[in-house]
Amino acid sequence: MGKLFALMCLALLMVPAEANWLNDINRKVRSLGAEEAQFATPLSALELADYPAQYQYQRVMVPSHDTPLFVLQAGLEHQDTVVLIHGLGDLASKDWLSVIPALAEKYHVVAIDLPGFGLSQGAVFTYSPKEYAKVIDWVIGQYRHAGQVRLVGHSMGAAISLYYASQYPGRIEQLVLVDAAGILDRTAYIKHLSTRDNDQADLPQGVRRVLARVDNFTDKMLEKTGTGFDPTRIFSSDSSVRNMTIGEQTNMNAALALMEQNFSVLSYQQLPATQIIWGAQDTIAPLRTAYALQHVLPLSQLHVINDAGHVPMKSHPQVFNSLLLTSLQASATAHPLRAANVSQRVGRCFQDDQTHFSGQYQQIILNDCKLVRFDHVDTQQLIMTDSILNMAKSRIGAVGQTMAVTRSVITATDTDIVGRMNSDRSRLDFAGVTFYGESPVFVSQASTRLVLSLTRIITATQSTRLGGSYVLAEQSLESAL
Known part of the structure; x- marks a missing residue:
């Protein structure tokens, strides 16, 4: 084998540099290290019962984690690719079924079931944004078409997409975040869950002042727990403990891993143009998160659906689809500077x-x-x-x-x-x-x-x-x- 390799090298050195076939060989040699998709257990008719027949479906093995991955493709004739990342829950990619037909008219659509969810049950590992980002990068490399790539994430999937865009700069041309969950510090989030709306005109001001004091006391107690002992750290400190106890409980595994990720320390300056879509009545990922994200994202635009909750593509499908298609074609601009303050008031x-x-x-x-x-x-x-x-x-x-x-x-x-x-x-x-x-x-x-x-x-x-x-x-x- 060594002699054969030496003879091949000698032969290549003797060939004129302008030979086209030499460049072809070089490209083929470089491609030997590329990881191609290996098919996993075939999909059954029962598993695909809820999916439209006209789309293309595969279950492949992701080399980075040796785990099965369900992949849906639509709009294969288009050059620009839109990758859809779902959030927590048992439906996984099914959450996008009301969205895909509208997208597939203009884009090549790739929707996946993240490992551990839906039809991607298999290997158990820490379902963290870091590990899922590796999976997304492989998917983009494997399935993208020749045009631009746009990444759309919902809830946990939006948080993962945000993490991916920060860690893999230049891999996507646009990012769309829909009701991103897990972005705020956990103490801020828990305080949100316990806070009532005291700014109601039908309540006397004296009553509202009392309620504000009560909420203030509750927040104070919650903030103390935020700096105290956190039992979830037991799982984050030892992956073997996590896998033995909650590894196969996918939603809990992924939720805890999401809570452990500090999104505040990511580098946002290098992120691509970002469109943010949010349900104003979202009780899971508060609208405050959207405003905070808009603050740190240099090229971003926020769209709020007033009557929608955490899953606007299901509660308001027509409004959401129209907004998403418009967002995918829009170019976000830098935030305008505030005017100089010369007031004497x-x-x-x-x-x-x-x-x-x-x-x-x-x-x-x-x-x-x-x-x-x-x-x-x-x-x-x-x-x-x-x-x-x-x-x-x-x-x-x-x-x-x-x-x-x-x-x-x-x-x-x-x-x-x-x-x-x-x-x-x-x-x-x-x-x-x-x-x-x-x-x-x-x-x-x-x-x-x-x-x-x-x-x-x-x-x-x-x-x-x-x-x-x-x-x-x-x-x-x-x-x-």
């Missing part, structure tokens, strides 16, 4: 005599206000004492300014904080928040709790991505990292 609240703020202010002062909301607020200065504030799409502070938050609670989403924020015995829940200024940008003067999701610190010397729960004594946030 001062906003004040004492015991909730003014609860809603919007627009530009030079300064806002809150004292004993439990029902305050900021929507599209731009203020150069914020002073809070004994208050509870919920703000979104806002810019707080200014270069060289220091804001004071004392014995207060802030929930902020899609917000920029400029300058420095001092906290004294306060609690803050930030999702899609960016600190700009000179380090330190956040200083705790006494006992501060922070729950951070998709949060960043950007100074002249550093750019840091943050997520998780923190308890600060007399120290800066940077010193706790």
Whole structure:
């Protein structure tokens, strides 16, 4: 064999460089290492009973995990490929059956059952975004056509797609996220599940203030558990323990692995143009997640279906399909810069005599206000004492300014904080928040709790991505990292 290889090499050296067949041989040699699909157990008529007959179906083996994978293809005549990734649940790729016909008119569609789900039952491993991303990369390499590749994920599948796009840059031209689950820090998510809507006009203000205090106490207890012992860490620390106990319980295996992934630390600057589609009434993945994602994704556009819940393609199929097709043909643009704040207006609240703020202010002062909301607020200065504030799409502070938050609670989403924020015995829940200024940008003067999701610190010397729960004594946030 060695002599034969030597003779082949000698023969190749003697051939003129311009010979076309030499290039053909080189391409074939390079292709020897490519992993081709090997078929697994054939699909039965019973297994395909719920699927339309006109599509193409295969069950192949994924080489990276030696696991069977169910693959559906439609619109084979088209060059641009759309890959669909489902979420948790027993239906797997069936969740897309109301979507595929509309897509197949313009695109080559590839829908899979993730390993462990649907018709891809087989090998047991940690069903994490990292491992599933390897599977998706193999699928794209194996099934893509000559045109562009667009990746569409729903719920857990959206989170996996987001992780894939961050870890495999340049492999897809567009990303579509539908009601992505598992993105927020787990403490922020649990707090969402326990929170009621107290901003109801038919409730007296005194009642709403009491309810706000009750919810505040509940959140405080939940935040304490976020920094305490977490029994799920037992499974994440030892894969053998996980596989022996919950390995074959696919939904639990995948859900725990999703919770363990810190999406806040991913690099979002290199992601492709992203379209975000969300059901406004989603109780599983709150709309707050969409706004936080939009904050960190440099090229993104958000579409909200007002009456839809967590699975908009089923509850509102026509609206969803129209929106998805439009999104796949759209080009997301960078977020516009906010106008310079030159306002001299001062906003004040004492015991909730003014609860809603919007627009530009030079300064806002809150004292004993439990029902305050900021929507599209731009203020150069914020002073809070004994208050509870919920703000979104806002810019707080200014270069060289220091804001004071004392014995207060802030929930902020899609917000920029400029300058420095001092906290004294306060609690803050930030999702899609960016600190700009000179380090330190956040200083705790006494006992501060922070729950951070998709949060960043950007100074002249550093750019840091943050997520998780923190308890600060007399120290800066940077010193706790």
